[in-house]
Amino acid sequence: MSVVPVANVRNFVILGHSGSGKTALTDAFAFRLGLNDRLGLTSNGSSISDTTDEEKSRRITIFASTFSKNYTLGDQEYKLTFTDAPGFRDFYGQILGAVHAADFALITVDATARVQVGTRRAWHICKENDLSSIAFVITGLDKENADFEKTVAAIRDNFGVSCVPVTAPVSKEEVINIMDQAELPPNLANIHTSLAESAAETSEELMNKYFEEGTLEPAEIRAGLLKGIQAGEIHPIYAAFPLSGVGIDPLLQSICRLLPAPGHRPQKDSEGNVILADPNGPFIGQVWRTAIDIFMGQLSFVRVVSGTLKPGMTVLNTTTDTKESIPAMMLLIGKKQIPVESAGPGDIVAIPKLKKTKTNHTLVGDGSATRMAEIQFPPPVTFVAIKAKTQNDEDKMSDGIHRLLNEDPTIQYEKQIETKEVLLKGLGDVHIDVAVALLKQQSNVNVNTFTPKVPYHETITGKGEGHHKHKKQSGGRGQFGEVYIRIEPLLEGDDEYFCNETVGGSIPGSFIPGVKKGIDEGMLAGALAGYPVKNVKVRLYDGSYHDVDSSEVAFKIAGSRALKAAMLVAKPVLLEPIMRLKITSPEAFMGAISGDMPNKRGRLLGLEVNGDIQTITAEAPLAELFKYSAELRSITGGQGSFVMDFIRYDIVPANIAQKIIAEADKHRKSDED
Ligand SMILES: Nc1nc2c(ncn2[C@@H]2O[C@H](COP(=O)(O)OP(=O)(O)OP(=O)(O)O)[C@@H](O)[C@H]2O)c(=O)[nH]1
Ligand SMILES: [Mg+2]
Known part of the structure; x- marks a missing residue:
């Protein structure tokens, strides 16, 4: 690829x-640009973008794929770099990364389904991430009941009248550029008017002319549109028939003429300074996606913000302060790897084998210490417990999970101390299913998944005394240790949960650590249901010992049993994690969402209204939320989303606690059998 000036680079996300x-x-x-010698189709698995087994079998995009090719328009050479993002919300991490790496967005809208949840979500993602240049592409125009004008109206209803068609279909075989037409078919005449109006609004001069003459020249409309679109104030709408290719050239031409080059969207460092898209400045790039390739290992997708990157260069990772050498750079086009010799502002390249570089890290060349602002990935909302199927799987699991985490910042992994389970957390059921499938494909690790156990805690609400005498005489040296304790709820701010108040050497000082070890062990598995004990103050106030038979072990056993005995009389309770939820949905579902909260033992805390979209803040026990992602999807027809975070532990209501204790007893009995 010849070097194209930055002004002619167009980098966009779909x-x-x-x-x-x-x-x-x-x-x-890809077909039009010659990246593929035939038209790929998702419907038969031949797409150039959905190439993984997971994508082909599910018929959805899971990973953001970037393509790049030069395009000639008149005497100008442009470089088009575009990223196909997933639409499915579970893959929000990929969507966010792709949005971060682009200078403008094309949002596809189906001409039969029109504006849908995912359309609005796409718009909001752009707005929340300072991506103000947004265009729409109406697809599905060959389908029965497709209606271009109604789809345009729906876009304008949802996103404002500054959304204006620039191309339009006159038949299934022809898409025209409205500005180029001397005369338009009657059904498109009003579209021309909205285009002229939008253009007129970009300057006083054009506005005056429009008022006086009732119309504008094509060149004036184009100049007005260019100004409005580059400023992110006008949003062009295009028509395209992707399956036949009709409308693709007018769309690409308009992208080159009207949509912004790198530099228009401010690329900011972590302190908010804008980095200029200067190909001659020091190199600055940021990793927005990491992938694991079965053959090549880790691949880091870097968006060049400034300067020029070449293979063989050594760069500094300013996030980890480590040097990395760039062994090669490539574009991945379908299954092909195309080497890249030089990458400038706006370019995206895949770099293999970086050692200490992950998604969100900044790489810089000599003369720069910049660290780019990071992508804020959402916290996980769906949790499952996983268990290796065999010992062999268990041995490889940690490496496999490590790979998964490297690749996907929206996946989290946690070894739960309370429940001794390994949790995999993600953004939805499909996300978790895919992660489990990737574990198998990439690392040959087979796991089963389960609904996680709740990490309950135990504590006391009253005071209590406990005593245990551990005495064993079975020939030889015996064991002896006797312990008396008092327990009470630990006051906030009191870090000393254990204190020795014995007097007169009833327990010699050398055995006190033994008692403490026993208390510590007892704290790991409480008397009620075997969950960790929290917030209990233990006062060791008396005991006795034997000159020969006493030992640390004997006092440890006595300490642990005394704690159990004391807990049972100190009004023990179970505690459960309470999560704060922020549930966002169109107003129409708010009644159903809030009405469902009592079923989850939840409580509404507040409501925020943002146009038609409302956000409920609520809190509910984690025990009721493991399936909430699927439940909310069904309540809202996929239009709702939520985030949750842990806020505190609360007492489990008695009727529910009884069931948990009975269940724990059952397990304890079966363990003893
Ligand atoms: N008739 C017709 N079918 C289309 C058109 N565009 C896409 N399709 C079909 O609709 C289905 C879904 O299209 P995709 O392009 O995979 O949709 P997507 O937006 O990438 O979906 P996700 O990756 O799941 O977000 C496929 O079977 C396409 O062939 C169109 O303009 N006309
Ligand atoms: Mg797709």
Whole structure:
């Protein structure tokens, strides 16, 4: 690829509702640009973008794939770099990364389904991430009941009248650029008017002319649109038939003419300073995605922000302060790897084998110490417990999970101390299913998944005394240790949960650590249901010993049993984690969402209204929330989403606690059998 000036580089992300034709459009672009010698289709697994087994079998995009190719328009050479993002919310991490790496977005809208949840979500992601240049592409125009004008109206209803069609279909075989037409078919005449109006609004001069003459020249409309679009104030709407290729050239031409080059969207460092898209400045790039390739290992996808990157260079990772050498750079086009010799502002390249570089890290060349602002990935909302199927799987599990975490910052992994389970956390059921499938494919680790156990705690609400005498005489040296304790709830701020108040050497000082070890051990598994004990103050106030038979072990056993005895009389209770939820959904579902909260033992805390979208803040026990992601999807038809975080532990209501204790007893009995 010859070097194209930054002003002629166009880097965009394709967003939209799942199934609205993002990948179909990507395939149409790839075919038109000669990246593929045939038109790939998701429907038969031949897409250039959905190439993994997981994507092919599920018929959805899971990973953001980037393509790049030069495009000639008149005497100008442009470089088009575009990323096909997933639409499915579970893969929000990939969507966010792709949004971060682009200068503008195309949002696909199906002409039969029109504006959907995923369309609005795409718009909001752009707005929340300072990606103000947004265009729409209407797809599905060949389908029965497709209606271009109604789809345009729906876009304008949802996103404002500054959304204006620039191209339109006159038949299934022809898409025209409205500005280029001397005369338009009657049904498109009003579209021309909205285009002229939008252009007029960009300057006083054009506005005056429009008022006086009632119209504008094509060149004036183009100049006004260019200004409005580059400023992110006008949003062009295009028509395209990705399956036949009709409308693809007018769309690509308009992208080159009207949509912004690198530099228009401010690229900011972690302190908010804007980094200029200067190909001659020091190199600055950021990793927005990490992938694991079965053959090549780790691949880091870097968006070049400034300067020029070449293979062989040594760069500094300013996030970890380590040097990395760039062994090679490539584009991944379908299954092919195309080497890249030089990458400038706006380019995206995949770099293999970086050692200490992960998603979100910044790489810089000599003369820079910049650290780019990081992508804020959402916290996980779906948890499952996983268990290796065999010992062999167990041995490889840690490496496999490590790979998964490297690849996907929205996956988390936790070894739960309370329940002794290994938890995999993600953004939804499908996300977790895919993660489990990737564990198998990438690392040959087979796991089963389970609904996690709740990490309950135990504590006391009253005071109590406990005593245990451990005495064993079985020939030879015996064991002896006797312990008396008092327990009470630990006051906030009191770090000393154990204190020795014995007097007169009833327990010699050398055995006190033994008692403490026993108390510590007893704290790991409480008397009620075997969960960790929290917030209990233990006062050791008396005991006795034997000159020969006493030992640390004997006092340890006595300490642990005395704690159990004391807990049972100190009004013990179970505690459960309470989560704060922020549930966002269109207003229409708010009644159903809040009405469902009591079923989850939840409590509403507040409501925030943002146009049609409302956000409920609520709190509910974690025990009721393991399936909430699927439940909310069914309540809202996929239009709702939520985040949750832990806030505190609360007492489990008695009727529920009884069941948990009975269940624990059953397990204890079966363990003893
Ligand atoms: N008839 C018709 N079918 C289309 C059109 N665009 C896409 N499709 C089909 O709709 C289905 C979904 O299209 P995709 O391009 O995979 O949708 P997507 O937006 O990438 O979906 P996700 O990756 O799940 O977010 C595929 O079978 C496409 O062939 C179109 O313009 N007309
Ligand atoms: Mg797709």
